[in-house]
Amino acid sequence: MSIDLCLVVPPFAQVETPTLGVAILAATCRARGLRVTVVHANLMLAARVGHGCYGEIATSNVASLLGERLFLPHAYRADPAVAFDAPTALPPRLRSTHDAVAPAIAPLLDDVCTRIRSLAPRIVGITSSFQQTLAASAIAQRIKDEAPDTRIVLGGPNAASPMGEALADIFPWIDHFFSGEADIAFPDFCAHLLADAGADLPRIVHCPPLTDMRCSPAPDFSDYFADLDRLGDALPASLPEALPVELSRGCWWGAKNHCTFCGLNGATMMFREKPGATALAELDGLEAKWSIGRFAVADNIMPLRYLTDLLPALAARGKPPTLFYEVKANLKYDQLALMARAGIEKIQPGIESLSSPVLKLMRKGVSAHQNIALLRDCRSLGIGVVWNYLYGFPGEQVEHYAPVAALIPALEHLEPPNDFSPLIVDRFSPYHNTPEAFGIARIAPIAAYRGLFPRHARLDAIAYHFRGNYTTALIDDADTRLAMGRAIGLWRLQWAIGASPQLRIVGADGAPVVIDTRRIATQAQISLPPEWNRALRLLERPHAADDLDVDPAVIAELIARHYILAHEGLLLSIVTRQAQDITEPPAYANAPAARRTGCATAHWAGRTTMPTSLSS
Template structure:
């Protein structure tokens, strides 16, 4: 059967869809009917720029905001909601007014709300044009990948296809269709012929092998119809060894056709995958995390395949920036050493654990990893224990210091309002943050959510949580009286456990958000570094509001300070200072002073210098790598 795999809005403009591209590569190897990809989120970008008469760079920023920041309000889905069956029964003007009020009440600017309303008005024409164009391909089946805000755009185009050609097959897969959500999609939207719950390789292979849409499909994770009944095949966890390198040719072909392609192309990073599942989640599932759904068991390709994968991707497309979609970097055989030894200028991104030490982070940087997402979540050890992160405040701060030293950009979020949170957990972070302005700040500060598949959702009573039903956005995303929003939803409203100091906690959370806002504002001008001499250490403290300029440490103070650079045991650092001439009381007193000034972070039994090592040897290091000789030679 001839298939078209479709990547709907709001996939990142700068990332080709790895879900679609991996299946395209798999189909090319397995035979069967021809399979092509359509990146209709690029079509939508071009359409919306013209329809809204919007400057492309400005709309790119709007697109990113909707896709990345406003997912929690359902904006991307609602824009395409007129394509759903229930929209026929709605008063569109009333629906627009109600949703606009919903957005404004949650802080969305009036200008952005107006653009959202304009896109909602334009979307039906885009959907109709897209359905016509897809049908013109002659394909017999149309498969849509869905995650985050892609479900309703996929449903809208899928319904338009079925309205025009009822004999064509429309099927969906991806995170929004993982069980039991996939079955709920089938019940709510009868024009969907089939969904794939879980990993889709076996299902697409079966669809390719089928002669036409009337042939019954059987594969793990597939849900089909038998009259009014759903036939469910249980998903299975599949090996990643046979998953091929994604083929992004169709993305780059469409990108080249965009009038403003050069606005996007310089920022494109190629997604790849070395593993599935989460080895930490298998051991200790983070309380708030629902990311892996039914695919938690960890599977990883041999590390030696990393260099091969990146070579094939980058050489085929001429793009040297890459992006790992793995939930977590493999602990051991991850291929980073081989990638570093390849001596290429490929850069990449990984999600990692925040308890990586100097050696592991140095290895990442040597391999060209320039951006990481460590899942820091908090700077309070008490909060981290509640979240089951397997890290402490010491680990998270050491990670931030080392990444700053190595030039690795850190993307992370700060969470609060987790069950069991106490005032002192927030207060200790409020005291600490003014000393961290030189380190990468969090992107957001937010309350923990209750997401499907997380321990908070699966066992709410264990955490004192009372679920109140799907988040408010879902009544706009999936309108209608008979829609089972509780099963379609991924995120849920909840009541926190009663706290005797609830008013105090609310005040502290607001202060935390304000303090992080100041951190982000001060970060570009903040600097806190040290340089090592033969017997002295020069500390340069130019952090706004707390820094005192340059100071030189000598004798036992120099020894004490150096004992805690990159982290060390407090007792060992004190013992070394005593050997250098200090009394124990002097050494402990100095650490207390440095802690009050934000020079060191102390969390027994360990301490950490918060300043960043500035060796001044970057140019020399590059010269040595190039020729093994000094720059002067």
């Protein structure tokens, strides 16, 4: 018996969690009475080449577009009239991975298309984000050749306008392209098409943003788990690592002040959220159904109302689910403590820099001191922090980086960035939309796109990642870049070898002790005098030296021991404390909150974080 709709997740979507947008669409279409099956081609390839090898490609440097390149020989029909440039050269390590995996692609496509044909769907919907465009084309072309009456639809971030229109020019075997949030439009489209197979439907379908998040149901992960079971021991038993959920869309900070480098959301920056009670019921329902209490919240930025409408309810539980969330970096301590009690074990706060002038160039709405305080408080509370250190922003100066390189040895007890990497210009960002306003003379797609698409393709409309024609004082100063890169590399190394340093106050209030295992430490352990403790408490928020009622000799001693930083004219404590020592909000916790920010992008009916640098 045939089904109505087959949704396909191509490589190289991650396999550690289900694909959120497809799972939401499966739920919406099933709610309309459609017979739906999701085929996870990403899981099938990971099982074939190995989880580790697959993950290396899925997370590879976007400058190579290695995942796209692997499907290049299978993505187009043979046509001598269509010319291609030679693909760019791959670094040796990626070339080795490419050559090892390439023989597995054709057999994978055979298996995927056999699986789809066995379902005899009337409609095949394929999602495309990150490095999935050519895999989607290869699957679509085979299905169209073998079952010409099957209606094939491409959706996801890579099909957003104008990318979808440009792909339509070169992928004639794909019938329709969906641009935008398709929660309602796609089920309507399928119902219309199934009712009248000859319906004259537009090739490019533009979907308006969803206005009420309650119309977006909880995702349906049943096919992901069924495919995991079907593949048996070929993939780790630990999968999935978490379940993705979407509780809001858009970015309330970006709607007011769009970060200059953020290309996420496109036309859907408008912020919308599910009520706290709805979000809680969705988390509870998913945990009850799948017996998994780990969630990767895919929101662009945490709704502020959740600090009162959702997190207290989670914190009141004896064992709340564990959550990953994207947040703004200037959260106060009491907010972070609430998040920790509510089960938020890891955050992505969009730190990006420890230089206030560079953060201002980004329009982040935070200072370097707020970013450092966040890292300090998260270490105290046991909250993991995911972040990158970016450089290459128009207007940056050497003096925005050289002082930071000198500070980093003192910060090695705080969670390091994943990388120190150059900015790229992403589609839909202010840098892309109005480059001239930032002194960028010209932008062009990164070189890896050439050779992946025909010469006549409109690469300017297809590409998501661009290079800008500009330079900065830092880019021209190799010594400072090398110093920053080396300092961050050593910082990361301390954590990578499992020897993450400490700078922590431990012990009862009557006899506190400072433990210092940083490489820069002047003393591994010392009793904390009351006047030092008082100064460190006062400096948990940044202050100018002349604003403090503290003996200057105490401040000088704390600076000499690298317990406080003197950075950008202000002093700040970087000493962490035992969580039980700070369960009550410290004095600074009730200070006025600054503005917040975060970044993400839309799936068909969901979203996923996009990289902000070539090495993300």
